[in-house]
Amino acid sequence: MKRFALLASIAVVVVGLAVLATFAPRPAGAARPYEGETIRAVVNAEYVKYSLSLVEKDVYDKLGIKIETEVIPADAFVAKTLLEFNSGSSPWDLVMFGPSNMPDYGRHFEPLEPWIAKLKLDFGVDDIVPVFAKVMLRYQGKLVSMPYDGDIHIMYWNKVAFERADNKKKFKAKYAYDLQPPKTWKQWDDAAEFFHGWGWDGSDRKLFGAGASYKPSGSGYSYHWWRSRFFSYGGQYFDKDMKPLINTAAAVRALDEMVRTMPYYPPGVLLFESEEPKTLLVKGDIPLLYTWTSAGKRVGNPAESVIVGKAGFGLVPGAEIDGKVVHRPAITPGRGMAVSKYSKKKEATMKVLEFISLPDQSLKIVMDAKTIMDPWRVSHLRSPIFRKAFPDADKYLDAIEASFPYLVPDPVIPAADEYQRKLSFEITEALAKRKSAKDALDIAAKEWDKITERRGLEKQRAAWGEKLAEMKSLGIEYHPDWAAKAK
Amino acid sequence: MAIAIERPRIAARRVKRYRVHRALGHVLTYLGLFAALVFFLGPFFWIVTTSLKGNEDFFAFPPVWIPAEPSLAHYVALFTRSSGARYFTNSLVISSLSMVAALVVSLPTAYSIARWRFGGGFLSTLLLVLRMLPAIALIIPIYIMYKMLGLTNSYLGLVIIYTVLYIPFAVWLLVGFLRDFPVEIEEAAMIDGCSRLRALVQVVVPIIAPGMAVVALFAFIATWNEFLFAIVLTGIETKTMMVLVTSFTTGGTDMFYGEASASVVLGVLPAFAVAFMLQRYLVKGLALGGTKG
Numbered sequence: 001m002k003r004f005a006l007l008a009s010i011a012v013v014v015v016g017l018a019v020l021a022t023f024a025p026r027p028a029g030a031a032r033p034y035e036g037e038t039i040r041a042v043v044n045a046e047y048v049k050y051s052l053s054l055v056e057k058d059v060y061d062k063l064g065i066k067i068e069t070e071v072i073p074a075d076a077f078v079a080k081t082l083l084e085f086n087s088g089s090s091p092w093d094l095v096m097f098g099p100s101n102m103p104d105y106g107r108h109f110e111p112l113e114p115w116i117a118k119l120k121l122d123f124g125v126d127d128i129v130p131v132f133a134k135v136m137l138r139y140q141g142k143l144v145s146m147p148y149d150g151d152i153h154i155m156y157w158n159k160v161a162f163e164r165a166d167n168k169k170k171f172k173a174k175y176a177y178d179l180q181p182p183k184t185w186k187q188w189d190d191a192a193e194f195f196h197g198w199g200w201d202g203s204d205r206k207l208f209g210a211g212a213s214y215k216p217s218g219s220g221y222s223y224h225w226w227r228s229r230f231f232s233y234g235g236q237y238f239d240k241d242m243k244p245l246i247n248t249a250a251a252v253r254a255l256d257e258m259v260r261t262m263p264y265y266p267p268g269v270l271l272f273e274s275e276e277p278k279t280l281l282v283k284g285d286i287p288l289l290y291t292w293t294s295a296g297k298r299v300g301n302p303a304e305s306v307i308v309g310k311a312g313f314g315l316v317p318g319a320e321i322d323g324k325v326v327h328r329p330a331i332t333p334g335r336g337m338a339v340s341k342y343s344k345k346k347e348a349t350m351k352v353l354e355f356i357s358l359p360d361q362s363l364k365i366v367m368d369a370k371t372i373m374d375p376w377r378v379s380h381l382r383s384p385i386f387r388k389a390f391p392d393a394d395k396y397l398d399a400i401e402a403s404f405p406y407l408v409p410d411p412v413i414p415a416a417d418e419y420q421r422k423l424s425f426e427i428t429e430a431l432a433k434r435k436s437a438k439d440a441l442d443i444a445a446k447e448w449d450k451i452t453e454r455r456g457l458e459k460q461r462a463a464w465g466e467k468l469a470e471m472k473s474l475g476i477e478y479h480p481d482w483a484a485k486a487k
Numbered sequence: 488m489a490i491a492i493e494r495p496r497i498a499a500r501r502v503k504r505y506r507v508h509r510a511l512g513h514v515l516t517y518l519g520l521f522a523a524l525v526f527f528l529g530p531f532f533w534i535v536t537t538s539l540k541g542n543e544d545f546f547a548f549p550p551v552w553i554p555a556e557p558s559l560a561h562y563v564a565l566f567t568r569s570s571g572a573r574y575f576t577n578s579l580v581i582s583s584l585s586m587v588a589a590l591v592v593s594l595p596t597a598y599s600i601a602r603w604r605f606g607g608g609f610l611s612t613l614l615l616v617l618r619m620l621p622a623i624a625l626i627i628p629i630y631i632m633y634k635m636l637g638l639t640n641s642y643l644g645l646v647i648i649y650t651v652l653y654i655p656f657a658v659w660l661l662v663g664f665l666r667d668f669p670v671e672i673e674e675a676a677m678i679d680g681c682s683r684l685r686a687l688v689q690v691v692v693p694i695i696a697p698g699m700a701v702v703a704l705f706a707f708i709a710t711w712n713e714f715l716f717a718i719v720l721t722g723i724e725t726k727t728m729m730v731l732v733t734s735f736t737t738g739g740t741d742m743f744y745g746e747a748s749a750s751v752v753l754g755v756l757p758a759f760a761v762a763f764m765l766q767r768y769l770v771k772g773l774a775l776g777g778t779k780g
Contacts, residue, residue, distance in 0.1 A: 040723065046569055046735050046743055053568060070723040071569075073733040080718055083627075087634050091722050279546050303543055370743070 032064025037348045041069045041094040044077040048096060048335070051371035055361045062355060065348050067094070078104075078417045085342075093343040094352060096148060099136040100333040100410030101417050103463055106139025109338040113143050115350045123357055127377045135409045135470065136336050146357045149335035150366070150376030152407055153228065153290050154399050156299060157181045157312045161200045161287035170194075181288075181312055183325050185229055186487060188288065188317045189257060192264035195287045209264030211277030211289040214431050220424035221273060222431060224332045227408065228290070229254035231328035232319040234482025237411040237419075240468060242461045244448040246423060247441035249483035255430050255437035262431060270432055274372070282307060290316045292332060293400050297369035300390025309391035313399035315406070319486035321479075326486075327406040328476070335373070375400060408476055413463040415455050422447040531755075538562065538748035545744045561745030565753070569746060571731060575753060577721075578728040581642060582710040582757075585649035589657045589706040590699060592650060597661035598687060602670070611662065618655035622715050630719055640722030648720065649710045657702045664698035665691070700768030708758045728754050 043049055049069045056067050070092065072080050078101060084090045085108040097105045115121060123146055125133060132147050139145075161167060162181055171179035175190050182188040188210070196209030213221035227235075233250035245251070262269070266280060278295040280286045282305035289295070298304065299311045318327035337356070339349045355361060359379045366375045367386050375381055381401050387394040410416055423444045430440035452460045471477070537545065539557040565571035599605035606613075629648065630639070638644030668691060676686040692699065717727045732754040735747035 046746065050568065050743070068723060070726070071731075071734040072718065073730065075733075076718045083630060083719065087631070089634075091640065283546055304546065 032060070032062070034348045034351065035064030037064065037345060038066040038068055039093040039343075039345050039349050039352055040091060041067050041096070042081060042092040043069060043071055043096040044074045046071055047370060047372055051365045051368070051373050052356070054364050054368060054371070055356050058361060059352055059355055063348070063351050065352055067352065081105075085340075088342070090340045090342045092340050093345050093349040095338050095340050096335055097145070097338065098333045098417070099145070099147075099331075099336045100412050100420070102136075102139055102145075102336075102412055103414040103416065105338070106144055108341050109139060109144040110341045110343070110346055110350075111142040111144055112146075112339070112350070112353075115339075115346070116143075119347065119350060119354075121350060121354045123354060124359060124377070124379075127359060127379050129376055129378055129381075129404055131331070131404050131407050131474070132334070132376050134474070135331065135412065136334060145336040145338035146353060147334060147376040148337045148356075148362075148365075149373040150380075151292055151332045151334040151374050152400065152403055153224070153316050153329045153332055154293050154296075154396075154403055155181070155288070155290040155314045155316050156281055156295060157289075157314070158201075158281070158284060158287045158307055159310045159312050160202075160284070160307075161195055162312070164200070164202065166202075167200055181314055182317045183315075184320050184487065185232070185257060185317050186320075189261045189264075191288055192261055196264040200287060201284060205285075207284075208266045208280065208286045209261075209288070211272075211280050211286040211291070212265055212269055213272045213274055213277055213291065214265075214270045214428055215273050216421075216424040216428035220420040222427040223420055223424035224330050225290075226254055226258060226427050228316050228328055228330050229257065229319075231330075231408045231476065232317075232326050233486050234321075234479030236471075236476070236478035238448075238464055238468075239478065240461075240465065242452050242457060242464055244445040245478060246448065247438070247445040248480065250480075251441050252438050253483050253486075255427060255441060258427075259430055259433065259437055262433075270428060281311075290329075292372065293374040293396075294369070294372035296393070296396040296400075297367070297390070300393060300396070301369055302390075311392065313392070313396045315399065315403055318406075319482065321482055321486055326482075327403075328408050329403045329406055331407050331409045333410050334376075405475075407474070409467075409471070409474075411464070412467050413460060415451050415460075418451050419448055422451070534748045534751050537744060538752050540745065542745065561749040562753070565746050565749045569731065569735075569750075571750065571753065573724075574726050574728050574731040577642075577725055578711055579757065581645050581649070581725075581727060582707050584642070584646045585653065585710040586703050586706040588646055588650040589653040590703055593654050593657035593661055593702065594687075594692070594699070596654070597658045597665055598691075600658065601662050601665035611659070614655040614658055622652070626715060626719055629716075633720055639720050640725050642725060644720055645716065645725060645727075648716050649706075649713065652716075653706045653709060657706060660702050660705075661695075661698060664695045668695055697768040700765045704762060704765045707761050711758045 041052060043052070049071050052067055052069055059065055059067060078098070081090075081092075081095065081097070082104055084092075085105070090108070095105070095109070112121075112123065116123065125137075125143075128137070128147060129150060132150055136147050137143055137145055162179055168179045171191075171194055174194065179191070179194075180187070182191050192209035194209070195207065197206055199205045200207055212225050214225060215221045216223075230246075230251050233253055235248065235250035235254070236245050238244055266272075266277075266286070268276070274292060277286065277289050278291060278298055281289045281291075281295065282298050282301075284306045296311075296313060300308055302308045315327045316329035318325045320326075337353055339346055339353055343349050356365070359377055362377060363380055363383055363386065365371055366373045366380050367383075367389060375386070375397070380386060381397045387397055411419055413419075426435070426440040426444035426447075429435045430437045435443070536551075536553055538561050539559070540551060540554040541556070541558060541560075544551040544554055562571075596605075600611050633639045633644050636644075638647070672694075673686050673690060676690040677683065681690065711727075712729060713727075714729045714733065717730050718733075721727065721730065728750075732747075732750045735743060735750050
């Protein structure tokens with residue numbers, strides 16, 4: 001009897017403990033509604049994979065979802081991902097893409113609005129920088145993606161070069177106006193010429209006049225560098241009938257100036273991608289660079305930068321038209337994240353997309369210098385933590401914000417990637433002096449015609465018509481007379 | 488008399504001049520070799536040292552040629568954060584299997600062509616024509632076919648395609664070696680009771696082993712370095728080392744110079760190691776193939 005009582009007591013205790021274990025409040029870390037789910041993301045570089053790794057732990061702690069990230073090299077990314085999508089399936093749930101390719105990707109993305117209603121998601125769309133909200137999120141009017149990287153160009157300068165009294169004196173004697181961070185392309189080219197080949201920092205080193213990325217790779221570096229000039233001289237991609245305008249007077253003038261000033265740039269500039277000129281800037285070897293906003297975080301990193309606290313940040317130069325400077329910095333091209341229409345884990349992926357887009361989570365990504373992701377929320381720009389992240393971070397973020405009203409998007413129509421590759425290649429051909437600027441741009445225009453013909457003139461014209469209206473609403477129009485009168 | 492005295496002097500002077508010229512020739516040869524060595528191995532040396540440097544040394548001026556405190560941190564990051572171990576293993580498995588498959592399929596094909604002119608010259612020409620087709624022209628149809636057969640993102644799919652792609656080259660090489668092999672030895676083995684298969688495996692193969700080593704080496708290196716099919720036909724489970732290298736080295740190497748360099752080092756080392764191991768056979772094999780008129 002005693003033995004039975006003992007066994008019964010033990011049984012009661014065990015059952016009690018089991019009940020307690022089942023119904024007791026679980027520690028916060030265990031409240032993971034999608035525990036056991038793994039989603040697949042696809043991105044185009046290791047540093048993008050790294051950026052996701054910054055939030056992976058929080059995603060798991062909050063949602064119980066693991067992210068497995070596949071990297072497809074940038075040059076093959078568009079072809080490979082579209083090949084998968086066009087075959088009617090995709091191994092990925094979360095897809096990174098270049099917003100300029102939205103017309104090719106959009107139909108493979110899951111619209112977000114039904115899921116916002118169903119899962120009560122909050123993507124904080126009101127907090128997205130308006131120009132990005134306008135050009136990066138929608139396909140055929142439907143919200144399909146969230147920004148991930150707010151790529152734009154701003155200008156950086158080394159204050160040492162511009163503030164040394166000796167430099168100012170010499171510059172004024174040569175150019176008959178005061179040395180200052182350039183506001184126009186004329187001033188930029190003068191400064192590049194002036195600073196090239198001597199120790200403008202007071203040393204006896206032979207330093208360079210300015211920096212740039214002119215490699216004609218898939219991302220179209222030389223094309224991005226060219227189009228800021230081109231648009232400020234009144235250029236536009238196509239007219240309303242899809243006739244390319246990339247070989248007009250504005251286009252030729254922009255490219256001619258770039259070719260003429262090539263000697264003031266570092267040797268190897270034709271092979272430079274994004275990071276080489278940034279490195280020259282932070283090492284104090286170039287006084288001027290306009291490039292991606294991510295460079296600011298390297299400028300402010302004392303572990304590698306010799307210009308911490310000595311750098312200026314501002315708008316990419318423009319052209320003086322009728323006494324007013326017209327700036328046209330480029331959206332270059334940014335990154336978006338979307339949920340694949342073919343995903344079998346749409347709900348979990350929607351939750352992940354919402355989570356990584358939250359202001360605090362996305363801030364972690366855009367603040368980390370190694371991700372080279374750039375701010376895209378208004379709250380990123382106003383974040384007190386970001387504004388104090390390094391000396392003059394507030395000025396850097398203000399320069400980004402000041403650029404937003406003037407930004408020029410890519411030609412966001414089907415085959416955008418093809419158009420850009422062809423043009424970028426020809427621009428670099430001219431920069432390498434293998435063709436004249438006019439010849440190179442004429443060839444590029446013919447290539448653009450071929451792409452349009454192949455894709456269907458009517459279809460392309462309809463898509464471009466929408467973008468033309470969108471660009472007009474941003475204040476960007478074709479001005480054939482500007483090329484002649486721009487100063 | 489004077490002439491008799493002069494002759495040894497002239498001869499000595501000539502010998503001296505010859506020695507000077509020879510020494511000068513050696514110096515110039517070694518200088519040329521050294522310059523070539525620096526030209527070809529310099530970049531690789533820089534990549535190796537960069538993979539062992541700390542982040543602060545990448546752009547240091549004056550350049551840091553050899554890091555004071557070499558670190559394997561970038562290799563660790565490559566294997567942990569960038570799934571380097573998975574890609575490395577994939578490359579190793581796919582390259583090894585493709586190499587073996589190419590040999591297994593090519594040897595009997597080459598043997599039948601060499602001994603019996605199987606296909607009457609048409610087969611060998613057809614094989615060569617297959618080799619002439621650029622891979623880029625085949626990639627879309629192959630992708631569609633693979634998608635329908637469920638072969639994308641699988642070891643089997645990649646091994647099949649690499650084997651098929653490599654067979655023409657392997658067959659042509661092996662046909663040369665087999666035609667050079669004296670048929671009398673093979674016949675003697677068969678008179679002694681060997682079947683043809685046994686004669687091939689136990690008599691012919693050991694003798695043409697250097698030739699097979701050449702085929703194996705080229706198959707391994709070609710597969711290891713292949714990029715186009717690897718990028719299109721693979722998924723996250725089967726990506727190869729070359730895809731990883733390229734994901735670091737295109738689109739801006741950005742802030743990951745260390746990992747990028749480590750990936751390049753790991754990307755070339757296995758092919759280098761296999762070449763080194765088979766070097767002895769490689770030289771013999773090339774010499775053997777070289778006797779073919």
